Amino acid sequence: MDNINIKKMAKELNISTSTISRAFNGSPDINKDTKEKILAFAREHNFLPNHYASNLRDKKSHTLAVIVPEIANDFFSQAINGIEEVARKKGFYILLYRTDDIFEKEVSFVNYLNNGKADGIIMSVSGEASDHNYLKKLSQKNVPVVFFDRVYEDIEAAKVTTNDYDSSFAATEHLIETGCQKIAYLVVNKSISIGKVRMQGYIDALQKHHIPFDDNLVIDCSNDEKVNYNILSKVLTEIKPDGIFSSVERLAFATYYVCNDLGIDIPGTLKVISFSSLGIAPLLCPALSTITQPAYEMGIKAATLLFEELEKKGQVHHKKEHVLKSKLYIRKSSGG
Amino acid sequence: MDNINIKKMAKELNISTSTISRAFNGSPDINKDTKEKILAFAREHNFLPNHYASNLRDKKSHTLAVIVPEIANDFFSQAINGIEEVARKKGFYILLYRTDDIFEKEVSFVNYLNNGKADGIIMSVSGEASDHNYLKKLSQKNVPVVFFDRVYEDIEAAKVTTNDYDSSFAATEHLIETGCQKIAYLVVNKSISIGKVRMQGYIDALQKHHIPFDDNLVIDCSNDEKVNYNILSKVLTEIKPDGIFSSVERLAFATYYVCNDLGIDIPGTLKVISFSSLGIAPLLCPALSTITQPAYEMGIKAATLLFEELEKKGQVHHKKEHVLKSKLYIRKSSGG
DNA sequence: TTGTACGCGTTATCAA
DNA sequence: TTGATAACGCGTACAA
16 A cells, blocks of 8 residues: 555556566556556556666666765855756765865765765865775775865866966966055965965966066964954954955955954955855946856766766766866956 | 675675575674674775665665756755755765756656655745646645645645745835835746745735736746846836845845846835745845845755655645745845 | 664566 | 566575
């Protein structure tokens, strides 16, 4: 009564289970009338094939795992949107997991996926430089991985990133050209590859303009808002930079808050530019200059690549790095 | 070689499959040494029990489906965070689905979940007032549902909402007290219950202060940014309200953009207040007055309720409505 | 404490 | 076009 299944239907309809199965899988080997009869009966009895049984049979879950450091974040939520868009078109579903930038969580979830729970993984990594063996296990099980934005260089997989070096260089140069001589670089975790790349653009731009690089101007922040507020308060009152290049949106906001409280004028006393996917950057006080990554497009691209791998199974297929372009928006906060 | 499973391990180790199974399920009926031997072997050979087989056996997926209108949105992404938080503690995973406010997508996904793909569902509905039969089917299959924020009144299920009526009343009253006489109410879809409730608070506040309700001041907007821009441009130039009460964050942003372009002074000429979960509302130009829903807490609450139902199976359990309180933040945009 | 044997619900293969 | 049957990989009575 409660649990209808293919067998019970078979009995009721005096039809074999195979035929019923065929009715649900678009098989051509079935009489139109039989099929309709079956589907009608199914509708009436609220029956749908059980996914776990199907998955167990053909070892496909039609599910994609998406692993991100945070969800409540303009960049990642837009990227997830892009991924979802593609997945839906393919009839796939999204298993979402947040790591909070904690390496252990990443490892535990990836391990959990190591057994058929998802057909593939799209991830932006927590960034720990340690042992990435847990990821290598996946390829043993033919679970393809695509990285986006934050990647592990030592893992061979498709990667979707943006031209971070160029953007950082351009942003830093822009600050210099508007008159900044003492530009602080704000970063959350220097060791993450993305933090390093962005910093290199900053360093090289300084060099090009003969401004000596000062390690004290590299401000290593945390994920805790209050801690960041304190760090930045100290920096702005003691080191007194005249420009801020923030590698992470959140730190630009923190800078704004500190400036509001300390009465520091942006862009008069301090010019600010930041990596950010915030849609309403123009509405800030003052409008925030941004390097905006094509988050949605990155999601689309990552998902597309994953499906290519999923579908090209068997063929030798060289993993690639795909670099999309960020856009520089000069606004009031940097004197634009 | 490739595919290790319980049987192969059994052969290799000269142990029965049941014992191996026991090693993975915290069964007390197993010798410590045997267990360790098994787990060691499993680690070495990168084995984990297959989820689909397990799920098929005990008809539990340890997965929660989360259905929301949009993901890239401050309210929903924070709510998802809350849900994820609870789910993780319970060892559950999140299947995420976005409806884009399109009723058909909601129906199709819910139907898809109707066969064991998820143990329970947490959703914020698209709001169509039509036939909600697809949801009733779920209870037949013992898949509990919890609504949050946007609910269907006619479905019996746990519901987590906020005190929207009171908040709307308070916000409107606040605008009146700062001198507004011609307050426009911005809404995306009047027919959604949440839009109606919020509007009622607005209407009643007007009435209390003897301001006649004017239907022309109820501005029905869309989900398309450009369309909204045009609608609001027209409203602000032709109807010229002196206050805006926006039931949706997005429309407040649109108002800001229009005001920027038309040179309308906020709060001088126009006062603005909006429902919004934007963390950086204080950083806007001018700082945006908001009614802020406890999005994260709502997620927590919704997930907690779902697990209660999941665990209390069998017991009669009255569905309840849980109302959390929003907070009113008066800032510059409304003359604060 | 361990092993045997069956079934979870589906689908692919083969035969009719 | 349809049906019988054997897997898919696991967990759980039940027996030992």
